[in-house]
Amino acid sequence: MGDKSNLPLFETKSANNRFIFRLYTLSIFISICFIFYFRIHHLPESKTAEKLAWLGAFFSELWFAFYWFLTIIVRWNPSYRQTFKDRLSQRYEGDFPGIDIFVCTADPVIEPPTMVINTVLSIMAYNYPPEKMSIYLSDDGGSDLTFYALLESSQFSKKWLPFCRKFNVEPRSPEAYFRSAVEPLNDCLLSTELSSIKNLYEDMKKRIETVAELGRIPDDIRKQHKGFLEWDTVLSQRDHQTILQIVIDGRDPMAVDSEEQPLPTLVYLAREKRPQYNHHFKAGAMNALIRVSSRISNAPIILNVDCDMYSNNMDSVRDVLCFFMDEENGDEIGFIQFPQTFDNLTTNDLYSSSFDVINKVELHGMDNNGGPPYIGTGCFHRRETLCGRKYRRGSKSESLKWDHHQRIQDSASVLEETCKPLASCGYEENTEWGKEMGLKYGCPVEDVLTGFAIHCRGWRSIYFNPERKGFLGVAPTTLLQSLVQHKRWTEGDLQIFLSQYCPLLYGHGKIPLKLQLSYCVYLLWAANCLASLYYVTIPSLCLLRGISLFPKVSSQWSYPFIYTIMATSTCSAGEFVWCGGTLRGWWNDQRIWLYKRTASYFFAFFDNILRLLGTSKSAFVITAKVADNDVSKRYERELMEFGAPSPMFTILTTLAWLNALSFIGVLLKLAVHGQTPDQLAMQIILCGLLVCVNQPLYEGIFLRKDKGKMPTSVAYKSAAYALVACSLAYV
Ligand SMILES: O=c1ccn([C@@H]2O[C@H](COP(=O)(O)OP(=O)(O)O[C@H]3O[C@H](CO)[C@@H](O)[C@H](O)[C@H]3O)[C@@H](O)[C@H]2O)c(=O)[nH]1
Ligand SMILES: [Mn+2]
Numbered sequence: 225m226g227d228k229s230n231l232p233l234f235e236t237k238s239a240n241n242r243f244i245f246r247l248y249t250l251s252i253f254i255s256i257c258f259i260f261y262f263r264i265h266h267l268p269e270s271k272t273a274e275k276l277a278w279l280g281a282f283f284s285e286l287w288f289a290f291y292w293f294l295t296i297i298v299r300w301n302p303s304y305r306q307t308f309k310d311r312l313s314q315r316y317e318g319d320f321p322g323i324d325i326f327v328c329t330a331d332p333v334i335e336p337p338t339m340v341i342n343t344v345l346s347i348m349a350y351n352y353p354p355e356k357m358s359i360y361l362s363d364d365g366g367s368d369l370t371f372y373a374l375l376e377s378s379q380f381s382k383k384w385l386p387f388c389r390k391f392n393v394e395p396r397s398p399e400a401y402f403r404s405a406v407e408p409l410n411d412c413l414l415s416t417e418l419s420s421i422k423n424l425y426e427d428m429k430k431r432i433e434t435v436a437e438l439g440r441i442p443d444d445i446r447k448q449h450k451g452f453l454e455w456d457t458v459l460s461q462r463d464h465q466t467i468l469q470i471v472i473d474g475r476d477p478m479a480v481d482s483e484e485q486p487l488p489t490l491v492y493l494a495r496e497k498r499p500q501y502n503h504h505f506k507a508g509a510m511n512a513l514i515r516v517s518s519r520i521s522n523a524p525i526i527l528n529v530d531c532d533m534y535s536n537n538m539d540s541v542r543d544v545l546c547f548f549m550d551e552e553n554g555d556e557i558g559f560i561q562f563p564q565t566f567d568n569l570t571t572n573d574l575y576s577s578s579f580d581v582i583n584k585v586e587l588h589g590m591d592n593n594g595g596p597p598y599i600g601t602g603c604f605h606r607r608e609t610l611c612g613r614k615y616r617r618g619s620k621s622e623s624l625k626w627d628h629h630q631r632i633q634d635s636a637s638v639l640e641e642t643c644k645p646l647a648s649c650g651y652e653e654n655t656e657w658g659k660e661m662g663l664k665y666g667c668p669v670e671d672v673l674t675g676f677a678i679h680c681r682g683w684r685s686i687y688f689n690p691e692r693k694g695f696l697g698v699a700p701t702t703l704l705q706s707l708v709q710h711k712r713w714t715e716g717d718l719q720i721f722l723s724q725y726c727p728l729l730y731g732h733g734k735i736p737l738k739l740q741l742s743y744c745v746y747l748l749w750a751a752n753c754l755a756s757l758y759y760v761t762i763p764s765l766c767l768l769r770g771i772s773l774f775p776k777v778s779s780q781w782s783y784p785f786i787y788t789i790m791a792t793s794t795c796s797a798g799e800f801v802w803c804g805g806t807l808r809g810w811w812n813d814q815r816i817w818l819y820k821r822t823a824s825y826f827f828a829f830f831d832n833i834l835r836l837l838g839t840s841k842s843a844f845v846i847t848a849k850v851a852d853n854d855v856s857k858r859y860e861r862e863l864m865e866f867g868a869p870s871p872m873f874t875i876l877t878t879l880a881w882l883n884a885l886s887f888i889g890v891l892l893k894l895a896v897h898g899q900t901p902d903q904l905a906m907q908i909i910l911c912g913l914l915v916c917v918n919q920p921l922y923e924g925i926f927l928r929k930d931k932g933k934m935p936t937s938v939a940y941k942s943a944a945y946a947l948v949a950c951s952l953a954y955v
Contacts, residue, residue, distance in 0.1 A: 322523030558683025595685030598675025669716030
């Protein structure tokens, strides 16, 4: 047997069989060249309208080709990671570093406390020495309900952690576990303990929900913990002092579970909020957490999760250490990102929220190009990378050594008092926080921007997507939420592209070109709106006027168009199904792709322009994690939810009307004049496809009676807009 001690802790595999993919790429490339040749050589000479429409199509296609090229870059050479946890524990079991885990919540109504504590409990139950874990709950909602729920969960954890250990259960979010647990038939012990812990959980949940319905903490509960006194001076959610409570002090020998095993440290933090200060949303919360935790536990590794993303894999911390502690390649790794996966998706993923293709294809490709971006949740950082340190090649990191708990002797209450100023509004004034220290401010996607800056400081990141998902979260369950979330993301992404941090400029010389270009795939999402809007309106309107923008189907020039469309669609459908989706899911994905591009991206683009002109400031609209019963039922039946009037819907509905009218109009025209459709066939097919993809929207206007139908006001308004557009095109 050879010497096992220098076997690596992780392994990287490249995808094989890239030949076919590259052949496909080449064929599309050639086909695109033909299309451009056709566009240039068949530019109409006569009428201006025709010429302009033609040029518009040409520019749209140029954009699509450029963007397609970017998507090829992130697909070119995917890599897959595997960890060896047995080697890790053989070599380092007793020397594991501490880890600080930040859970962020911001609103007790749209992020219910029971959901938050399920996330906290799942994390407390990691298969990792509890004395080395500290969990911080940041509550930007400043809510005593959330605090109360956390207290309850600290009591419940004393039973829950031993239960998880004893029966080795997964997932370790109680709610998710009880949802999926089947009654064991031949294990009496498990069966009784399961029902007893389940009862305990249900009781706790009921207590929390009763208090939440009441809207305030009853006096008898208030008396149970000194922490509630803090709320005596809270003026409102946006106006209060720092509230910091060490709910479980892991150093305390009395902090043990029902089996006398130590418990992890558990801290509640609501940083100070004052109306006159900008609080910088999640980035501000994270920076306060970085400072407060540096004094309480100062662990060298930080995990950040959103409150709606429970840990689904008890070994994630060990997986991550396989990367950070690898003797050969560990030192250059700044952060490790897990995919964002969700456990509330429907079979055909109505709103295309699964990100399966991104998770299973693109991010693997980006990993090979230099590392995935930081996407907010499910990400493990070295503390030093978050704090602005540069990576120096060849430098051996000592940063994973950790003895903070032994050094800090202060009692919990002294710690609480000395830490409070670190989370105050004024602390960051005239400091580098939000700039070179911690997460960056001023961008709705603070995560991507911060991750990019870390890459530019020389670190690489790792994308880790194990078979058993590391984290599972809650995806939006209505169309509007999904569109609004995407608007925030793409607005922030484009903002980065247009800022001094544009990867092509700022990243030049700092990160590989392929990583710069990979970032552009996401940062330019919003920029897709113009070409897309053009393609779904002008060709259809041109039909009414009889302007042809594509070659005759009978001519050879139609081949490159047909080939490009067919091949890219087949490839995308194949990729989608390979990633675990259904064909119907792919079709839904095409629809949402269209809706996002024409609504979310359009508003994101527009808001960026307004911001550059100085008339608008970006905000952070928190995504709701609960829906009322009716809405949930429709979601489960995969009925598209419209319901509320919104400018986003006005755009979508106008486009749907416009294509329906054009489609009917041109068919009538052809029938009346008895023409053959050869010259316009491709345009008619495009328009027909748009009508097909919009089917749920027409149903929402004409057929549905439930509350999720398209609001009548939107339907009428949009019909009027579309009619105006069509008549202008016609005359
Ligand atoms: O003022 C705020 C606003 C939000 N949050 C928290 O930030 C997280 C993300 O908010 P959410 O509304 O769920 O947004 P998502 O679009 O689901 O979040 C993704 O996108 C965000 C950037 O837009 C990242 O911050 C997130 O980590 C990432 O998961 C949640 O835990 C919130 O509690 C705060 O702590 N303070
Ligand atoms: Mn979220």
